[in-house]
Every structure is written in structure tokens, then in C-alpha cells.
Amino acid sequence: MTGLTGKTALVTGASRGIGRAIAERLAAEGALVVVHYGSNESAAKDVVATIQAAGGQAFAVRAELGVDGDVDTLFTGLEAGLAGRPxxxxxxxxxxxxxxxxxxxxTQKQFEHVFAINVRAPLFITQRALTLMPDGGRIINVSSGVTWFAIPEIVYAMSKGALNVFSRSLAHTQGARGITVNTVSPGVTETDMNAWLSDSxxxxxxxxxxxxxxxxxxxxxxxxVAFFASEDARWVNGQTLEVNGGLFLGPRLAR
Structure with missing residues (x-):
């Protein structure tokens, strides 16, 4: 894989879990990483400090998503930190x-809240980001395996299905600019959201x-995600990659 030295990257929800891992990996590849967080300032500062201690570059931006003015708040901090860089x-x-x-x-309130963060925010963040993104940029959306296997939490699953459609449509429209758009679809992953995995x-x-x-x-x-962000993925576009260790392939065979 080639490095990302000289590149800049915004990772939303980067103060913990998958977002943190993405931020740290992109920084390790040489990118200046914007660590977005919603409320946990201490966690975001810890991500930035960890990246800097390893020789990388990062700064944090706070913006609560799913509320009025969220994109403006995010990009005010983002653009100030980038200081004219794309x-x-x-x-x-x-x-x-x-x-x-x-x-x-x-409830309707639950539906609107989940969709505001999982669907509306990515749409309008991307719309704004495209004004700062040079031709040949990279957009990676983090979806979920629940788009192909069933769970009771139907609103969450619907929101991730919408994100998959968003990725394909965006890949089509931005192809003329050489911008690739791909989706990473995690399986069951050890995060705060899946705290029930602490049960052995x-x-x-x-x-x-x-x-x-x-x-x-x-x-x-x-x-x-680092692969999709790299030059090595230049000819991969509009794809969803299931990253799940072979979930639900069938009964495990005895060795």
C-alpha cells in the first residue's frame, strides 16, 4: 500500500471504536487527520495525543450531528484547522x-433521530466536503452487515441500507472528477455499540x-478503510466490501 503523506482526512465519529481505529491508521499512513467528535472531548483529545505521540498529525473538531446547523459547525472548525488546505x-x-x-x-422521534445522524449527516457533510475536495479524492462510508442479515432493530438497518444506496449514487455522479466512493460494511465488531459482546x-x-x-x-x-483511501484502490469505485471474518458462511467445520 502506498502512503497518504501530504493528504488530509476527516473522520466523523472518531473519538472511539471504529472511528478511532480509522483515524489512527490514516494518520499512521501520513495523513493529517481531523478527528470529529460529538460530545466526548477527553476521548477526542486522547485520540489526537495518541496520533501525535506516534509521529502523526491530527486535530479535533466538535460538532453535534443531527441538529440544526451541525454541518456549519463542523466545517467552521474543519476549515480553520486545515488553513486553506484541501x-x-x-x-x-x-x-x-x-x-x-x-x-x-x-417512534417517529426515534426514526428521525437515527436517520438524522446515520443518513442526513453523511449526505450534507459530503455535499459540503465536495467543495473542498480536489479531483481524485476519496469518500468512504461505514455501513453495516445488517443491510443483508436481519436484526430486530429495523430503523438502524433501514438507515444503513440508505447509506449503501447513497454510496452507489455518489460514486456514479462523482466519477467524472475521479473521486471514488466505496462502502465498508463491518460485521459484528467489538465496539461500545456492541457492548453485549462483553458477555463471554x-x-x-x-x-x-x-x-x-x-x-x-x-x-x-x-x-x-486505509486501503480504500490509498492510491492502490484507484480503480475500485461504487463497491461495498463486507469486512466480517466470514460471518454466516455456514457451520464451522471441525479441524
Missing amino acids: LDILVNNVGIMDYDATIDTA NVAQAISDLTALGRPGKPADIGDV
Whole structure:
């Protein structure tokens, strides 16, 4: 893989979990990383400090997403930190899960909140980012395996399905500028959102459903995002890559 030295990258939801792993990996490849966070300032500062301690470059920007003026707030901080430099890479990683938003119990408020963060925010962040992005830029959207396997949390699944469609449409319209748009679709990954994996019995059940025998880790996703952001992925466009260790391929075979 070639490096990202001299490139700039915005990673939304980068203060923890998958977003943090993505930010740290892009910085390790040489990019100046904008660490977006919604409320956890100490976590975001820790990401920036970790990147800088490893010799990388990063700064944090706070913006609560899903509220009026969210994109303006984000880009005010982003543009101030970039100081006239373009934005080469956008990673739409931020997302929320509402475990109560099932077909039986979902409310309109829950629906609107999940879609505001998981769908509306990526749309309008990307719209604004494209004004700063040079030809040949990279956009990577972080979706979910729930777009192809079923879960009770229907609103979350619908929002990620919308994000997949967004990626394909965007790849088509931005091709003339040489901007690639791809989707990374994690399987069951060890994050705060999936805190239930701390139950060893549940974790073992997921492992038994995965060909490689374990749940995913944030770094597994970050590494793939770094590939899509690199020059090595220049001819990959409009694709969704399932990054899940072989989830639901069938019963694991005894060795």
C-alpha cells in the first residue's frame, strides 16, 4: 500500500471504536487527520495525543450531528484547522443504534433521530466536503452487515441500507472528477455499540458463526478503510466490501 503523506482526512465519529481505529491508521499512513467528535472531548483529545505521540498529525473538531446547523459547525472548525488546505479524504463513520426502535416499538422521534445522524449527516457533510475536495479524492462510508442479515432493530438497518444506496449514487455522479466512493460494511465488531459482546457466552456464539472464529476488532475495519483511501484502490469505485471474518458462511467445520 502506498502512503497518504501530504493528504488530509476527516473522520466523523472518531473519538472511539471504529472511528478511532480509522483515524489512527490514516494518520499512521501520513495523513493529517481531523478527528470529529460529538460530545466526548477527553476521548477526542486522547485520540489526537495518541496520533501525535506516534509521529502523526491530527486535530479535533466538535460538532453535534443531527441538529440544526451541525454541518456549519463542523466545517467552521474543519476549515480553520486545515488553513486553506484541501480535504482529500472523507470517512463518514459516525452512526448510532437505537435498540428500542423495532417494528413494534419504534417512534417517529426515534426514526428521525437515527436517520438524522446515520443518513442526513453523511449526505450534507459530503455535499459540503465536495467543495473542498480536489479531483481524485476519496469518500468512504461505514455501513453495516445488517443491510443483508436481519436484526430486530429495523430503523438502524433501514438507515444503513440508505447509506449503501447513497454510496452507489455518489460514486456514479462523482466519477467524472475521479473521486471514488466505496462502502465498508463491518460485521459484528467489538465496539461500545456492541457492548453485549462483553458477555463471554455471546462472544462465543458470534465466534461460532464466523469462519475466522472471532468477532471483529476496530483495527480490522480501519485497515480496510486505509486501503480504500490509498492510491492502490484507484480503480475500485461504487463497491461495498463486507469486512466480517466470514460471518454466516455456514457451520464451522471441525479441524
